[in-house]
Amino acid sequence: EARHGLGRLLLGHPGQGGEVSEDVSPGWLHVVVVAPIHPPLPVRAFPDFDAGWNGPAVIFESIDGTLMRQIELGGVHVEQDTTRFTAQRVLLHWRPAALFERQFHLVEIAVDDAELGLPKASSDEAAAVSQVPDIRLPITIRLDRVALRGLDIAQGEQAHRIDSLDLGARVQSNALSVTGLALSAQSASVAGDLSMGLDRKSVV
Numbered sequence: 001e002a003r004h005g006l007g008r009l010l011l012g013h014p015g016q017g018g019e020v021s022e023d024v025s026p027g028w029l030h031v032v033v034v035a036p037i038h039p040p041l042p043v044r045a046f047p048d049f050d051a052g053w054n055g056p057a058v059i060f061e062s063i064d065g066t067l068m069r070q071i072e073l074g075g076v077h078v079e080q081d082t083t084r085f086t087a088q089r090v091l092l093h094w095r096p097a098a099l100f101e102r103q104f105h106l107v108e109i110a111v112d113d114a115e116l117g118l119p120k121a122s123s124d125e126a127a128a129v130s131q132v133p134d135i136r137l138p139i140t141i142r143l144d145r146v147a148l149r150g151l152d153i154a155q156g157e158q159a160h161r162i163d164s165l166d167l168g169a170r171v172q173s174n175a176l177s178v179t180g181l182a183l184s185a186q187s188a189s190v191a192g193d194l195s196m197g198l199d200r201k202s203v204v
Contacts, residue, residue, distance in 0.1 A: 056080035060090075068096060070107075081119070088113035103140045110147040120156030141171040161186050174198045 061075030070093040078085040091110040098105035148165035163184040170177050178194040 069093065082117075083119060084115075084117040086115045087111050098142075099139075102138070103142055106141075106143045108145045108147065109143070110145075110149075111151070112149045114148070114151045116151060116153045118153070118155040137171060137173070141169075143169040171198070 057077075057079050059075075059077040060073040063071065063073055065071040070091070072092075073090045074088065076085075076087045076090050089110070089112040091108065093107040093109075095105040095107060146165065146167050146169070148162065150164075151162040153160040153162070163186075164182070165184075166180060166182045168179045170179075174197055176194075176196050176198055181190065181192055181194060183190040
């Protein structure tokens with residue numbers, strides 16, 4: 001039943017992919033709901049703001065947990081135009097109650113064995129100098145832990161590998177602070193803390 005599949009996303013009933021039954025739209029999220037069968041088939045979820053929406057296609061092969069606290073997706077595939085992202089595992093853990101304190105609190109984001117395919121940059125894009133827009137958020141964003149284990153990035157003929165990335169971050173007003181940064185990529189590594197302002201005059 002459609003409501004049962006939606007419950008796996010919102011209420012935390014674990015399950016895997018299955019046969020498409022019907023569409024359910026809880027506000028901004030449009031989910032093609034499934035009923036479990038064997039062998040499991042991918043679950044498809046994608047935003048649906050209006051009938052002409054052509055945003056990213058999102059597919060995941062398994063789901064465990066609840067959007068109201070912690071959710072783990074397996075076999076994730078996100079694609080839009082010529083940009084593609086896949087991951088063996090994506091974990092999102094957050095505290096919805098913190099919104100009452102004007103805080104968006106992400107306890108943990110974990111990604112394992114991911115690949116990111118980007119479109120080849122044009123010569124104009126490569127020569128352009130990016131500018132940081134003025135950003136001032138009405139709430140505080142708190143991210144306790146990011147844990148990335150394996151990311152391959154491909155753009156045209158260029159390829160890069162990030163072996164691991166760990167950090168915590170906090171965005172308050174127009175300031176960003178990053179703590180416990182530990183990055184290991186190919187033959188290079190970076191460790192330390194970072195703070196910067198989110199406006200055009202800021203210096204890292």
